[in-house]
Structures are given as C-alpha cells and as structure tokens.
Amino acid sequence: MLGVFSSTIVSPPDELVAAGCRTPSPKMTADALVKRFLETNSSAVSMQIGDHVQFAYSHHNESALQPRSFGVKDEILCLFEGALDNLGSLKQEYGLGKSANEVMLVIEAYRALRDRAPYPPNHMVAHLHGCFSFIVFDHSTSTLFVASDQFGKVPLYWGITADGFVAFADDADLLKAACAKSLASFPQGCFFSTAVGELKSYENPKNKITAVPAEEEEMWGAKFKVEGPAVYANLSLSN
DSSP states (O other): OEEEEOTTTSOOOHHHHHHHHHSOOOOOOHHHHHHHHHHHSTTOEEEEETTTEEEEEOOTTOOSSSOEEEEEETTEEEEEEEEETTHHHHHHHTTOOTTOOHHHHHHHHHHHHHHSSSOOHHHHHHTOOEEEEEEEEETTTTEEEEEEOTTOSSOOEEEEOTTSOEEEESOHHHHHHHHTTSEEEOOTTEEEETTTTEEEESSSTTSOEEEEEOOTTSSOSEEEEEOSSOOOOOOOTTO
C-alpha cells in the first residue's frame, strides 16, 4: 500500500529532511513513485485526490493473514493492512453490521475521534488489538492520520520524495528508491496526525519521541524512538 501527500497536507518531518541533506542521493518525484508502484504490483489500483494526495494498493503478494483493504465513506479514505483480533466487539461498540471489515471499522473509529471532541487521539488506536498499519485521509478537513500496531507486525515506512511529498508504504525498497536517506521505519505503537501536528505514542502519549540519526551504512536516515519508561494509556472509551 502507498499513500503520498504534498506539503500542503503534511509538513515533511525535520529529521527526515536533515537525514537526506546529510547524505544526498538520487530520488524520484511523487508521480514517479506511484508509477513505479503500479508497474511493479500486478492488478494495482491508484486514485488521485486533487493535486495533493495519491493512494495506491494491490493484493499482489499480500499475506492471507494480513490482507490489504481500501475503503471510502463520507470523504474519509482508508488503506488498511493486517487484521484486528477484537473486530467483533468493536463492530458492536461502533454500531456496525456483521459484514463490516477492518477498514470500515477504522473509518468509523476515526469519525468518532473527529466528531466526539475532546476524544483523545491515542484512544482511537489504543483499543485496536491485533496486527495492523493504516493510512486515513479525511478529504473534508484535509487531515491525515497514520498508525502502526504496538509490535510492528505490519511494517510501515515513511520518507520524502524529490519534490517534497511525504510518502507512506509497506515496502521499504520502494521508498528507498524514491526517498534515498530521507527514509525511516514508522515507529511501532505510534500514530501521526496532522490535527495533532506531531508523531505520538498511543501507549505512552506523554513520552517524547526523538529521532536518532542512523549509521551511514544503514538504509535508514533516522530511527524514531519513544523516550522514558512505559506508562500505558487508559484504554477506556468513556474517558
């Protein structure tokens, strides 16, 4: 799966910009990245939202236990990869029908976060149990919300293209070709929200996240780490 967003939607992380400046390498544009994805993934589907957002996904080489899915509802778009262990109970919680899958559940959970202020953003993700990564874009508010499960069972990566777009994908090699050293693994147990304006740990929302420059020989430009002792978030939806 691939999501690409211009700087009008999300500001490129300073740490990844700095990593790319330390070791300049050839990159490709956002359009070229999407084209590469479509060329290397059979039966791939892509969609463009205005001039600032592109999505692409394919079921090519997906895991039977961690499938990819895409959904749209009321201008909320979501790419989801993985599976939720507590999908059944969450469908009841959000009033969804039996046929609803993970991607529709995440869209509904995001809608609750958006409309049920001051609903804490970390609670939206913390009560999802399983292996997953997802990318949500709310076209009505131009808001981006990205998250990965607490164990990193479904890898997710982010980087900066030659024309300054921020790209998220489950394929590290694909992003390496487009982003060079402006590339990092998206940290497990974390979410990034343009509404919040920063990367946060949903298990330990009060702990700061820092980026450590990677060694020269590594493919990454930086590694994001959650600082301090673990203080797990209250998962109650009523708080």
